[in-house]
Amino acid sequence: MADPLAQARLDLAIANRIVSLEGIIDAFGHVSMRHPTKPDRYLISRSRSPEVVEPGDIYEYTLDSEPVKPLPKGIRCYGELVIHGEIYKARPDVNAVAHHHGMAFLPFCNTGAELLPLYHMGAQIGEKTPFWDSRDEFGDTNLLVLKPEEGASLAKALGPYWVVLLRRHGVTVAAKNLTELVFRIIYSYRNAELQLMTQAQGMPLSPLTPGEARQAWDRNLQPRPQARAWEYWCTRLRKAGEYPKAKAARKAAATAKKRSR
Numbered sequence: 001m002a003d004p005l006a007q008a009r010l011d012l013a014i015a016n017r018i019v020s021l022e023g024i025i026d027a028f029g030h031v032s033m034r035h036p037t038k039p040d041r042y043l044i045s046r047s048r049s050p051e052v053v054e055p056g057d058i059y060e061y062t063l064d065s066e067p068v069k070p071l072p073k074g075i076r077c078y079g080e081l082v083i084h085g086e087i088y089k090a091r092p093d094v095n096a097v098a099h100h101h102g103m104a105f106l107p108f109c110n111t112g113a114e115l116l117p118l119y120h121m122g123a124q125i126g127e128k129t130p131f132w133d134s135r136d137e138f139g140d141t142n143l144l145v146l147k148p149e150e151g152a153s154l155a156k157a158l159g160p161y162w163v164v165l166l167r168r169h170g171v172t173v174a175a176k177n178l179t180e181l182v183f184r185i186i187y188s189y190r191n192a193e194l195q196l197m198t199q200a201q202g203m204p205l206s207p208l209t210p211g212e213a214r215q216a217w218d219r220n221l222q223p224r225p226q227a228r229a230w231e232y233w234c235t236r237l238r239k240a241g242e243y244p245k246a247k248a249a250r251k252a253a254a255t256a257k258k259r260s261r
Contacts, residue, residue, distance in 0.1 A: 004036040004037055005035070005036060006055070007036075008035070008036045009043065009056075010055045010244060011178055012031065012033050012043055012044075012045070012053075012058055013045075013054055013055045013057070013058065014237065014243070015031050015096075015178050015181065015182050016053040017050065017237055017242050017244070018234070018236075019031065019050060019098070019100070019182060019185050020050040020051035021236060021237060021240055021242055022186055022233070024102045024185055024186060024189045025098070025185070026049070026101070027051075028049075028100075028101060029050055029098065029099055029100030029101065029170075030045065030080065030084075030099055031045075031050060031096075031097075031098045032044035032084040032096065032097050032098070033095060033096045033097075033177075033178045033181075034096070040063055041061060041062060041068060042060070042061055042063065042084055042085065042088055043059070043060060043061075044058065044059065044077075044078065044081065044084060045057045045058050045059075045078075046058075046059060046071070046077060046078075047076045051242070054245075055244055061081060062085070063085045063089045064085060065082050065148070065151075079144055079146055080144055080145045080151075082145060082146065082147065082148050082150065082151030083097065083099050083145050083151050084099075085148075085151065086148065086152045086154065086155040087151075087154075087155045087174055089152075089155070090152070090156070090158075091155070091158070094174045094176065095175070096174070096175045096176075096177055096178045096180070096181035097174050097181070098173045098181055098185050099145075099170060099171070099172045100171060100173075100185070101170035101171075102170070102171065102189050102192075104189055104193040104196060105165065105170065105171045106170070108165055108192065109131075109166060109168060109170060110168055112131060112167070114129070115163075115165070115195065116195060117207055117216075118191055118194050118198060118207055118208070119191065120212075121187040121216075121220065122187060122190070122191030122194065123212075123213040123214075123216035123217045123220065124162075124183060124188050124191070124217065124220060125162070125163050125184075125188045125191055126161050126162040126163060127210070127213070128161050129163045129164070129165055130158065130159060130161055130164050130165070131157070131164070131165050131166075131167060132154050132157035132165070132166050133166075133167040134150065134153075134166070134169070137149075137150075137153055143168060143169045154166070154172065158172065158174065162175065162184060163184070163188055171188075173185050179226050179227075179229075179230050180221060182229075182230070183220065183221075183226060183229055186233075187220075
């Protein structure tokens with residue numbers, strides 16, 4: 001597919017469906033990517049559950065989280081767009097962002113217990129997993145990140161890291177590209193599951209050393225393992241009958257051209 005924007009929409013739809021099929025993001029998470037040719041914009045689906053996102057559902061937003069063009073009648077956006085826009089503003093090196101409430105993370109979000117890399121794939125949590133507590137600056141809220149100042153505060157808490165836990169809420173994940181984002185979403189979640197299972201044994205944890213974690217991080221993000229993982233997840237989508245249809249992709253490409261005029 002020659003059109004980079006149409007390809008980006010297809011890839012983003014695939015990413016949404018992968019993290020849903022893998023049992024991590026349910027009805028209320030969302031995944032975005034920076035525009036492939038305009039870094040002052042990002043792409044994200046209209047308000048739909050990730051499992052059913054099609055390429056044609058994906059719209060362009062400014063980094064202030066405003067639609068580049070008015071949304072069609074009846075189309076609504078996600079309420080927490082500022083999570084994405086404010087992180088893209090603060091981190092030029094970030095090109096993909098996700099927010100979700102995966103159950104394996106929620107015990108850590110509630111207690112503040114430190115998330116540790118317990119196996120080589122778990123190194124994808126990064127050097128540190130900071131916490132952000134909305135109460136610190138905003139008092140009692142409904143816990144959703146709805147205001148620009150809330151999104152900016154979350155982005156500040158993320159800092160130079162790649163995963164941030166939201167107290168009593170969920171997790172936000174960042175990456176340099178979409179494939180890396182999906183990889184980090186899945187393996188940071190598996191690492192959280194492993195930590196909960198290991199703690200249930202009542203034995204001391206044996207996390208990776210900083211040197212092991214750095215080397216595992218570097219190895220996991222090389223092109224070959226990234227491509228191998230993406231192929232695997234796409235194959236699982238196809239076998240499950242959940243891969244975006246070619247017709248939908250072609251329609252999205254035509255829509256993308258109209259939107260760019």
